[in-house]
Amino acid sequence: MVFNGIKMLVVFALTCMCFIVPVHQSLLPNATILDLSYKNMDFAMNLYRKIANYHDKNIFFSPLSVSTSFAALLMASDGITHQEILKVCNLEQFEMVDQPQLIPRLFQDLQENISRNGSLQLEQSMALFIRQRFEVEKTFQDNLKNFFQADINVLNFGNTKDSIKTINDYVRQKTADKVPEMISTLNAMTKLLLINTIFFQGVWQIPFNPNFTENAPFHIDNYNIVQVPMMFVEDKFYTMEDEPLGARVLKLPYKEGVSMLILLPNKKTDYTTIDNEITAQRFLSWIRNLEPMKLEVNMPKFKMERAYSLHNILPEMGMSSLFTDFANLTRLSKAQALRVSEVLHKAVIEVDEVGTTAAAATATGIIPYALPRRFTINRPFFFFIYHEETNALLFMGRVINPTKN
Known part of the structure; x- marks a missing residue:
């Protein structure tokens, strides 16, 4: 399939098996989406530098996709895990005791502002895949739907072949076939999988001849x-x-x-x-x-496809408990021993002359x-x-x- 102009997409996945919580001071009581964009940008630069430390090759990722996924995880976490996510994602100043939904609401407002022009080809989606008989807190599910318009699906993770196919089919459909395979393996003990996709198709205002x-x-x-x-x-x-x-x-x-x-x-x-x-x-x-x-x-x-295992990078930035047995994800589920096992990020870009x-x-x-x-x-x-x-x-x-x- 040939794409004109420029196409970009990113898929971000969290294979979840553990989580954490917080209480913070309010520094931006009248925060706007411009404030959020500014903080997201600095998080993006910090993440870029960590990725760049690993090699001197091409780099491509979506800061918005990564930030949005962790904004969703904030609603599931508590304690030190929550605090670490806030700090690494540069969201501490938005954490307010009397406005616990400020951060997800800002992300919702940002998404609506970006997509309110119906002709802009930018699509972002989120899905939560839940293991059968795994109890997820209703408040978390409701917030995921309300703020992130997430699709929530129940899977039999014990049947890894069918689960992998279902997840990859979802990603393929959301990214217009540009990411045909997001995951190739899946731990049979997986409890949850959080997927965020973002897809952009742009046409140059002044095309190249x-x-x-x-x-x-x-x-x-x-x-x-x-x-x-x-x-x-x-x-x-x-x-x-x-x-x-x-x-x-x-x-x-x-x-x-x-x-x-x-x-x-x-x-x-x-x-x-x-x-x-x-x-x-x-x-x-x-x-x-x-x-x-x-x-x-x-x-x-140029064309570029990049995949990152962010669970190997984020601990170096200070987000460590999320991936250990000390994770606190009690707002996601009362189940014990939950932690995040993987954070996968895949991005594709194609740049050519005209739309x-x-x-x-x-x-x-x-x-x-x-x-x-x-x-x-x-x-x-x-x-x-x-x-x-x-x-x-x-x-x-x-x-x-x-x-x-």
């Missing part, structure tokens, strides 16, 4: 060069330069209020030195300081006599896909080698 796409060098580093299909477009775009960081920024808008922000380190800047400098505050400063300019943009086509043939003919605003500047993405770069009205970071990634899927 496929007739101008041609192979060109991409410099992985000083010693390695690969040939990639390089797309080309000339038009007015918003851009800025972060001189202290040693990088340039380019905004590539999609239709319906979503944009991709490209962060391109300068030729003499090692991309690894930028990792620790990317923060929510810096990201918002890029957006504020963008200025229109006529540009020739050269950007590689539709008609869109390819809509390029306007070219100034015929002005000599354009160039923005050539021919070395490792970062990208961020965000919802403009809320600043919600939907996806982020790093491309070291666009030829590696």
